[in-house]
Amino acid sequence: MKFNIYSILLASASLLTLAGCDKETNFLLNTKEGQLKCGNLSVKYVNDGTRANNVDTGDFTVNFVNTATEEVVKSFTYSSMPEVVSLPVGDYRAEAIYGDNPVAEWDNPFYKGSSNFSIEAGKLTDNVDPIECTLRNIKVQVEILDETGMNIIGNDVQVVVKAGKEGELTYDSDHINRTGFFRYDEGSTTIIAELYGTLDDFKINKGEGITRIYEDAAEGMAYRIRFHVNRPDNVNDGDIQLGDGIKVDATIQIKDENHIINPGEPADEIQEDNMRPVEGTGKDPNKDPNDDPTPKGKAPEIVPMEGMTVNECFTLSTDSEVKFSVTSETGITAFDIVIESTTLTPEELSGVGLTDKLDLVNPGEYEEALNGLGFPTGAKVKDQKYCEFDISTFVPLIFVLGPGEHKFHMTISNAAGTTEGTIWLKNE
Secondary structure (H helix, E strand, O other): OHHHHHHHHHHHHHHHHHHHOOHHHHHHHOOOEEEEEHHHOOEEEOOHHHOOOOOOHHHOEEEEEEOOOOEEEEEEEHHHOOOEEEEEOEEEEEEEEEOOOOOEEEOOOOEEEEEEEEEOOOOEEOOOOOEEEEEOEEEEEEEEEEOOOOOOEOOOOEEEEEEOOOEEEEEOOOOOOOOEEEEOOOOOOOEEEEEEEEEOOEEEOOOOOEEEEEOOOOOOEEEEEEEEEEOOOOOOOOOOOEOOOEEEEEEEEEEEOOOOOOOOOOOOOEEEEEOEEOOOOOOOOOOOHHHOOOOOOOOOEEEEOOOOOOOOEEEOOOOOOOEEEEEOOOOOOEEEEEEEEOOOOHHHHHHOOOOOEEEOOOOHHHHHHHHHOOOOOHHHOOOOOEEEEEOOOHHHHHHHOOOEEEEEEEEEEEOOEEEEEEEEEEEO
C-alpha cells in the first residue's frame, strides 16, 4: 500500500513539473504544430561591405509567413528572436525586412530577404537556409563639381532627382551630402536630374534647368550623379558668360550594392557612364519622369556636296565651292567645331573675328563673323532637323594665307546620339 501511494505521488510530481515547463516543450503532444530551431536561422547581407551605415541585422524584423495564406503567423526582431518557435503545420517563408520601402526618403534604405522551410507535426525543424538580404531601393547621391577653379557655383544651386514612378528629392545645400533612397517599381528605370540656381551670376530657374537622364536604373544599384561645371580653354579668366563659356556635363558612377564579392575580388565594382542631355525635360516639375518616351531615331548625319566625302581630303581650287548639310530626325541639341589648320591659326582667325573652337548653338561674340562666312548659328541650328552650310567664302581667305591643310572637326548631337565628322580641305 505504501508503495502504491509513493508511485502515485511520484507520477503526480512529474506531471506538475511538465505542466510548469514552457509551453513550447509540449509540442510533441500537439499534432497540429511543430517547432523551428531559430538558432540555426541567420540573417545576413549578400554583400556586407555595401550595407548602409548604422544598419545592423539585429534591427531587422523577421516574419514567419504561411506561404499558402500569406499570413504573418509570428514576428520578431532578429536580435530578440527566441531559440525555438512553435508554428502550425505548413510551408513557411522566413522573411527579414529593414525599413518601410519609401517612395523617396533620405537615409532610409529598404532591405529584404527570405528563406523557405516546412513545419511538420511534432517535429523540430533545424535545417533552414540563411536569410540573405539585399537592397531593394534605387540609391542616389549627388555631387556638384566646380572645375573652373573660380568658385562660380552659387549657394542656391540645387539638383532635383526623380526616380521610380513617383519618387522625387531635392539635393540642396542641406542635403547635398546625404543619400536618397527611391522605391524601385518594376519597369520604372529612369533617373532624371535637373540642376538649377546661380552659375557665374547667371540665374537658372527651376523647371528650365540643366537636365540629364539615365535610363537603365535597377533595383539594388547605387548611383552617384556628378555635375561637372567646366570652363572651355578658349575663355579667359574673368570673361565667363553662361552659354558662351560655361558648360555643365553630368556623369554617373554605378555600383551594384548586392554584388557577391568573390575571394580576391575588389570590394567596389564601380562603372562610370555619361548622363545624356534631354531637351525640354524638367520644364514641368510635376511631370512623371516615366512619361518621357525613350527618343527614337538616329544621331545626326553630315551630308557633303557631290565630289566631297566626310573625313577625306578635298583639294581646293580658287573658285571651289564648299557646301554640306546636316540632317537630324530629332532637333539638333549641340553643334561644336574645332578648326585644325596649318595656316588658319588662332591668331589669323582672331583677325576675322573667330577662334579655333566654336559653338554654333551658343556662338556668343563670334555669331556675326560665323554668319558672314556661311555658318548658321543660334536658333537656325538649335532644334533644327536640317541645316545647310555654304562656306565657300572661306576659300579666298585660305588661298591668301598660302598652301595648307584645314580640318573642320564637327561634333553634333541630338536626343538620339552624337556624330563626329571632319570636313578636310587642302589648297596647294
